[in-house]
Amino acid sequence: MFTRLKQNRRLLILMALGALLLVCLLIAVSLGAVPISPLNIIKMTLNKMGLFHFTATWQPSDETILFLIRLPRVVAGALVGSALASAGVLFQGMLRNPMADPYIIGTSAGAAFGATIAMMLPVSVAFLSFGLVPIAAFFGALGAVLLVYNLAKVGGKTPIVSMLLAGFAVSAMLAAIVFLMVTLSGRTGLLQNVYSFLMGSISVSGWNQIIIIAPIIIGAIIAARFLAFRLNALSLGEEGAAYLGIDVERDKLLVLALGSLLTAAAVSISGLVGFIGLVVPHAVRLVLGPDHRLLLPAAALSGAAFLVLADLFARTVLAPSEIPIGIITAIIGAPFFIYLLRRTRREYAF
Amino acid sequence: MIKLKQVSFSYGDTPVLHHIDLLVQEGEMVALLGPNGSGKTTMIKLLSGVLRPTTGDIHLDGSILSRMKRRQVAQRVAVVPQQFSMPFAFTLREVVLLGRTPFLSLFSDEREQDHRVVQQAMERIGIAALKERFFNELSGGERQKAILAMTLAQEPKVLLLDEPTAHLDINHQVEILDLVKRLNREQGVTVIGAMHDLNLASLYFDRLLLLKEGRIFADGTPEKLLTPETIKEVFAASVQVTQHPLTKSPHVVVIPKQSPLE
Structure with missing residues (x-):
């Protein structure tokens, strides 16, 4: 009975968060330069799915705006939010550090490094509808983590502390190289581009990128869910987890790989959106507790909803100009985070 | 049943344990005693399978421990460390x-x-x-x-303790060891514990292993092992041994190097 109750609670919470995400999606797609009523959005979507045939009470252009411009952007925002929040849960759990974020072991610097090189190249190769920058950012992020992991490896083991230190050193090095490249290139446009990559903004054109990124992100989150109970055991530390039958090195590598994949996929379409990967896992943990079996999917849904709203602010508040979304996530996220910290009694101990 | 055959272990180039032979039967309650650095904790880690012997084999119920999966080991062997941080x-x-x-x-x-x-x-x-x-x-x-x-x-068959009472005050030390003893008596759980308190070991354990510089110096009952001569040799400490007033088990009393009476 107890198990049933616990699982039902988990399911109810996730369903509520899923409903919340849907509402956020609906609000976000309805608002913009041309507002579209939520009712029409639902009708158009159901028509598109071939489920119903409502007569059009909307402009044909509304349909174009909805399906080719606004929906891809909002869905991209949801994907980025869920990826960064899940990656935050994975890194915080593995590193046993609630202050960790998805960028802590070099993904951000690696992505910026890759993106900057791509921006400097005179060619703009398109591959599967991706520009060069997202591809370079994706592989830059993964490359940096691979480098950090191998630097931290001593005799078949990768101690957490070595990983954090190696991550810090590699990040500092790559960041310095990025700014050196910008300085030496003498191109004013480059500084602008690098800056906007570092601040983050959701940029997709149509569905082509999403079709590739979505399976990566959703697949990685589902795979991570299977590691959730082992992440609970890892909370006892590497030795304690090993006593409980965990193959610590293998699981650390799995968590690292999934977390990095999620982060790399996210930064490839959004640049470096800060704060969300730190604050969402933290906030969800404070409210729902640290059990990763609930925490991970709940953070993914909350992160998606949070980023969809943040992106809505970013593109509407000063329309027609856009505020970098990283600024919004920090301005909304930080006070909310402080409120949660002060309100709750689920304290942290180190 | 746990059997160690010529087990040695080194951390890098630093040897810690030398050619340990040991047989522990099911349901025994064994304390590992010895000064700091004598290899107690390393023994516990080897027995739990998280460290592998540099040479030699550890057998757990006939299987070789280092060839078992971590999960399989953890289904039979559990470890209580000094403390966990969460x-x-x-x-x-x-x-x-x-x-x-x-x-x-x-x-x-x-x-x-x-x-x-x-x-x-x-x-x-x-x-x-x-x-x-x-x-x-x-x-x-x-x-x-x-x-x-x-x-x-x-639900372990073997319970390993790594100085489980090191950070506790006296009533909790006794409570924890009482519980462990009950598990041993009532459920037949084999207990092997690294201990630093000779008197608690004497009170609760049937068999003591004295480790000195990575070797088993002596193996036997508290009555046989806890003598002023042996303790002097292993711990380089001067003690007198009396009897516990209730259990009659050996009770070790330290003699300060400089008498406080002088």
Whole structure:
């Protein structure tokens, strides 16, 4: 009975968060330069799915705006939010550090490094509808983590502390190289581009990128869910987890790989959106507790909803100009985070 | 049954244990004693399988420990360390549930059966009333009991203790060892514990192993081993040995190098 109750609670919470995400999606797609009523959005979507045939009470252009411009952007925002929040849960759990974020072991610097090189190249190769920058950012992020992991490896083991230190050193090095490249290139446009990559903004054109990124992100989150109970055991530390039958090195590598994949996929379409990967896992943990079996999917849904709203602010508040979304996530996220910290009694101990 | 055959271990180039031969039968209660650096903790880590012998083999019920999967080992062997730190706010019950980790598969959460085992473990240790409290907010003694309940939820055949009472005050030391002794007597759990308190070892354990510089210096009952001469030789400490007033087990009394009376 107890198990049933616990699982039902988990399911109810996730369903509520899923409903919340849907509402956020609906609000976000309805608002913009041309507002579209939520009712029409639902009708158009159901028509598109071939489920119903409502007569059009909307402009044909509304349909174009909805399906080719606004929906891809909002869905991209949801994907980025869920990826960064899940990656935050994975890194915080593995590193046993609630202050960790998805960028802590070099993904951000690696992505910026890759993106900057791509921006400097005179060619703009398109591959599967991706520009060069997202591809370079994706592989830059993964490359940096691979480098950090191998630097931290001593005799078949990768101690957490070595990983954090190696991550810090590699990040500092790559960041310095990025700014050196910008300085030496003498191109004013480059500084602008690098800056906007570092601040983050959701940029997709149509569905082509999403079709590739979505399976990566959703697949990685589902795979991570299977590691959730082992992440609970890892909370006892590497030795304690090993006593409980965990193959610590293998699981650390799995968590690292999934977390990095999620982060790399996210930064490839959004640049470096800060704060969300730190604050969402933290906030969800404070409210729902640290059990990763609930925490991970709940953070993914909350992160998606949070980023969809943040992106809505970013593109509407000063329309027609856009505020970098990283600024919004920090301005909304930080006070909310402080409120949660002060309100709750689920304290942290180190 | 645990059998060590010519087991040696080095951390890098530093040898820690030398050619250990040992046989521990099912249901024994064995204390590892020795000065700091004599290899007690390394022995516990070797027996738990998290460290592998540099040379030699450890046999657990006929299987070679270093060839078993971690999960298989954890289904039979549980470890109570000196202490655990927990960075997140898990409840006591959630921590005890972690003891079921070696029995859960990748694709299934815990079942009704697992919750029963967890509940029984908490009741047996006497902490069921605290189950919804946060682990981090418990006292040191309660936390150590929670860890003991967690290892009990592992339903181990062998319980390894690594100075489990090192950070506890005297009443909790006794409580923890009473519980361990009961597990040993009532459920036949084999207990091997690294201990630093000679008198607690003498009171609770049937067999003592004295380690000195990575070798087994002596192996036998407290009565046989706890003599002023042996202790002088192993610990370089001057002691007198009397009898515990109730149990008649040997009781070690230290003699200060400089008499406080002078």
